[in-house]
Amino acid sequence: MTSTTEPTEPLSVEQLSATTLLRFATAGSVDDGKSTLVGRLLHDSKSVLTDQLEAVERASASRGQDAPDLALLTDGLRAEREQGITIDVAYRYFATARRRFILADTPGHVQYTRNMVTGASTADLAVVLVDARNGVIEQTRRHAAVAALLRVPHVVLAVNKMDLVDYQESVFAAIAEEFTAYASELGVPEITAIPISALAGDNVVEASANMDWYGGPTVLEHLETVPVSHDLGHCHARLPVQYVIRPQTAEHPDYRGYAGQIAAGAFRVGESVTVLPSGRTSKVAGIDVLGEPADVAWTPQSVTLLLEDDIDISRGDLIVPSKDAPPTTQDIEATVCHVADQPLTVGHRVLLKHGTRTVKAIVKDIPSRLTLDDLSLHPHPGQLAANDIGRVKIRTAEPLPVDSYADSRRTGAFILIDPADGTTLTAGMVGESFAAPQPVKDEADDDGWDF
Amino acid sequence: MTTAATVSEAAGNSEESSPYALSHLDALESEAVHIFREVAGEFERPVILFSGGKDSIVMLHLALKAFAPAAVPFSLLHVDTGHNFPEVLEYRDRTVHKHGLRLHIASVQDYIDRGVLRERPDGTRNPLQTVPLTEKIQSERFDAVFGGGRRDEEKARAKERVFSLRDEFSQWDPRRQRPELWQLYNGRHAPGEHVRVFPLSNWTELDVWQYIAREHIELPEIYFAHDREVFQRSGMWLTAGEWGGPKDGESVEKRLVRYRTVGDMSCTGAVDSDATTLDAVIAEIAASRLTERGATRADDKMSEAAMEDRKREGYF
Numbered sequence: 001m002t003s004t005t006e007p008t009e010p011l012s013v014e015q016l017s018a019t020t021l022l023r024f025a026t027a028g029s030v031d032d033g034k035s036t037l038v039g040r041l042l043h044d045s046k047s048v049l050t051d052q053l054e055a056v057e058r059a060s061a062s063r064g065q066d067a068p069d070l071a072l073l074t075d076g077l078r079a080e081r082e083q084g085i086t087i088d089v090a091y092r093y094f095a096t097a098r099r100r101f102i103l104a105d106t107p108g109h110v111q112y113t114r115n116m117v118t119g120a121s122t123a124d125l126a127v128v129l130v131d132a133r134n135g136v137i138e139q140t141r142r143h144a145a146v147a148a149l150l151r152v153p154h155v156v157l158a159v160n161k162m163d164l165v166d167y168q169e170s171v172f173a174a175i176a177e178e179f180t181a182y183a184s185e186l187g188v189p190e191i192t193a194i195p196i197s198a199l200a201g202d203n204v205v206e207a208s209a210n211m212d213w214y215g216g217p218t219v220l221e222h223l224e225t226v227p228v229s230h231d232l233g234h235c236h237a238r239l240p241v242q243y244v245i246r247p248q249t250a251e252h253p254d255y256r257g258y259a260g261q262i263a264a265g266a267f268r269v270g271e272s273v274t275v276l277p278s279g280r281t282s283k284v285a286g287i288d289v290l291g292e293p294a295d296v297a298w299t300p301q302s303v304t305l306l307l308e309d310d311i312d313i314s315r316g317d318l319i320v321p322s323k324d325a326p327p328t329t330q331d332i333e334a335t336v337c338h339v340a341d342q343p344l345t346v347g348h349r350v351l352l353k354h355g356t357r358t359v360k361a362i363v364k365d366i367p368s369r370l371t372l373d374d375l376s377l378h379p380h381p382g383q384l385a386a387n388d389i390g391r392v393k394i395r396t397a398e399p400l401p402v403d404s405y406a407d408s409r410r411t412g413a414f415i416l417i418d419p420a421d422g423t424t425l426t427a428g429m430v431g432e433s434f435a436a437p438q439p440v441k442d443e444a445d446d447d448g449w450d451f
Numbered sequence: 452m453t454t455a456a457t458v459s460e461a462a463g464n465s466e467e468s469s470p471y472a473l474s475h476l477d478a479l480e481s482e483a484v485h486i487f488r489e490v491a492g493e494f495e496r497p498v499i500l501f502s503g504g505k506d507s508i509v510m511l512h513l514a515l516k517a518f519a520p521a522a523v524p525f526s527l528l529h530v531d532t533g534h535n536f537p538e539v540l541e542y543r544d545r546t547v548h549k550h551g552l553r554l555h556i557a558s559v560q561d562y563i564d565r566g567v568l569r570e571r572p573d574g575t576r577n578p579l580q581t582v583p584l585t586e587k588i589q590s591e592r593f594d595a596v597f598g599g600g601r602r603d604e605e606k607a608r609a610k611e612r613v614f615s616l617r618d619e620f621s622q623w624d625p626r627r628q629r630p631e632l633w634q635l636y637n638g639r640h641a642p643g644e645h646v647r648v649f650p651l652s653n654w655t656e657l658d659v660w661q662y663i664a665r666e667h668i669e670l671p672e673i674y675f676a677h678d679r680e681v682f683q684r685s686g687m688w689l690t691a692g693e694w695g696g697p698k699d700g701e702s703v704e705k706r707l708v709r710y711r712t713v714g715d716m717s718c719t720g721a722v723d724s725d726a727t728t729l730d731a732v733i734a735e736i737a738a739s740r741l742t743e744r745g746a747t748r749a750d751d752k753m754s755e756a757a758m759e760d761r762k763r764e765g766y767f
Contacts, residue, residue, distance in 0.1 A: 020473070020474065020475060021478045050741055051742055088625065088628075089630075090610050091609055091653070093602070093603045095657070100658075102653055117630075117632070118630040118632055122632075122633060242488040242489060245518060249520075249521075251520070252520045252521075255521075259488050259517070261482075261484070263634075290480065290481075290516045300478065300481050302480075302484035315492045339630045339632075351639075353635050356489070409633070413633045415632055415635045422640055422641070423629065424629040
């Protein structure tokens with residue numbers, strides 16, 4: 001891996017254009033060395049440039065610190081620098097010869113669950129950091145639970161500060177075993193544990209010389225090779241219609257295309273499709289992929305579908321294969337993360353945005369609240385405060401074609417919006433919370449949690 | 452022709468061999484198009500900020516693709532500092548004409564002539580753009596304003612949303628920004644407020660250049676190496692001209708340079724370069740050890756939070 005071990009060697013134009021994109025999120029606190037890990041990934045992949053490093057050095061010196069504090073690279077707002085904390089999700093970008101990376105760097109404080117949820121919502125992979133001296137703690141379990149709830153397909157456990165436990169295999173093995181057992185129970189499909197020292201650079205970009213007993217990939221090697229494409233054969237194809245394209249020009253008098261980003265699966269010319277919620281049917285006559293005609297198109301391509309029949313379709317409709325249409329419903333049960341400062345209460349009248357459709361809705365019930373630290377349930381909390389995770393029952397004013405979030409992260413997701421001021425209130429995931437059988441302590445009643 | 456059978460087969464393969472893995476440029480393009488279409492579907496009067504700089508040129512290209520074969524359902528807005536590069540203004544007008552677009556202009560010079568704004572002692576007009584921009588947004592009742600800002604540009608921008616809510620004074624309040632989950636953008640806003648939309652949020656400088664090369668997008672020629680009369684100020688090569696340079700003690704010389712960013716002449720520096728082609732520019736950027744703003748923008752060197760402060764006041 002010349003490109004990663006010799007970061008000063010520029011990538012060729014050919015190399016640069018042949019890469020795929022991986023979106024991943026990091027979770028952990030400054031104490032776990034998250035900023036150091038992120039700083040090292042950015043630095044060693046040549047993504048921290050001289051002027052940025054000089055700015056960090058100046059700022060570190062003015063605070064009386066001896067060494068440049070790489071945490072300052074990711075803390076962008078004045079309040080964050082003044083208080084020495086991270087408030088918000090920061091997006092970082094770096095590249096190697098094999099891949100382009102979008103990193104959602106999320107703060108690990110208890111009160112910022114919503115940031116983790118936000119970062120994980122679009123992530124293909126989550127890196128959870130633990131301090132090798134402390135092992136799996138409450139916060140680690142919270143991060144694992146968020147990754148499981150958001151159905152992040154790949155989780156990396158980075159056991160950091162191995163240098164402070166004399167690089168002992170037994171320390172790593174015990175932590176990896178405990179975490180893997182916990183996360184597997186929650187239904188995380190793939191867990192990769194890697195022993196690292198972000199400070200010393202062990203197993204972050206280059207393989208460690210201090211841990212011969214470890215034969216797995218470094219963090220960067222894993223990020224570069226983990227598969228990101230989906231198993232399209234088993235995905236429900238879904239196209240939320242964003243916009244109807246009707247040029248009505250002399251050149252295109254009858255063109256009528258349904259524009260949208262394929263949210264899941266693949267569509268083919270000739271396929272029978274159904275439009276929801278109306279239930280009207282037609283066949284795919286053509287697919288435009290941004291100016292190029294195609295026989296097949298797949299997620300996440302933005303396309304324009306042309307249908308054989310001139311039927312009434314508008315923004316907010318969902319086009320699906322006729323053989324694989326979800327039922328429509330006005331009653332939704334979901335796991336939610338409340339992200340607004342004002343609480344969500346039973347009886348709350350809200351707007352619900354699902355795909356490209358926004359409808360009126362009412363919160364009928366909040367059967368339970370979940371404590372992420374120990375997965376304990378609190379029945380009928382009455383309301384959800386900021387950063388609370390809970391179950392809700394919602395009644396919508398119009399039927400919606402929702403998928404289970406477990407089947408489709410995009411068409412199983414929704415947000416609730418305050419109709420008065422437009423605040424994004426709540427992030428919702430339709431259906432069961434975790435993929436695996438209930439790992440929860442059964443102190444609560446069984447109302448609400450369908451594991 | 453791809454068949455259903457290969458879709459199933461692809462499932463078991465690694466993604467490098469899968470025909471269903473998108474390149475990063477395809478993924479970024481699709482995301483940006485999705486953002487344009489969301490705005491077209493949810494807003495009444497969107498407008499694209501168009502300066503003739505590379506990021507706004509890529510934005511316009513994406514908008515054209517998003518709605519083809521129909522016309523782009525937005526007009527353009529240029530905040531004219533009065534210190535623009537003539538090559539860029541020529542490009543702007545030619546592009547507007549070519550695509551049959553409508554161009555709005557908010558003129559900083561006009562505000563100075565009317566005595567509403569005063570020239571700064573350093574001659575930089577970038578901070579002066581905020582008031583004309585805000586007043587144009589108010590008077591034209593624009594409710595969505597597309598900007599070419601990228602999160603990789605600057606650390607305050609790294610925390611910017613794709614849909615960024617602005618109050619009636621265009622002010623940005625980081626604590627009022629809405630979490631953005633999945634691809635579910637929330638564009639709700641009160642009358643008088645508007646939303647700044649950044650379709651290139653996840654693009655890097657290199658992505659923009661690679662995309663320009665892939666799509667054969669024409670750029671103003673000042674992005675490529677050329678001989679130019681420049682003088683040095685604050686470690687940057689500035690173009691000599693009526694706007695206020697060189698001053699006493701600053702001497703003009705002819706150098707082979709190109710522009711990495713294009714903004715107001717008074718605060719946008721040229722870089723020494725012999726890159727006359729897109730491939731050469733891409734190779735140069737890939738090897739650069741300076742960020743584009745660090746190399747070329749005087750306004751960002753004012754303080755640690757210069758961009759954050761300007762954003763709060765309603766800047767792009």
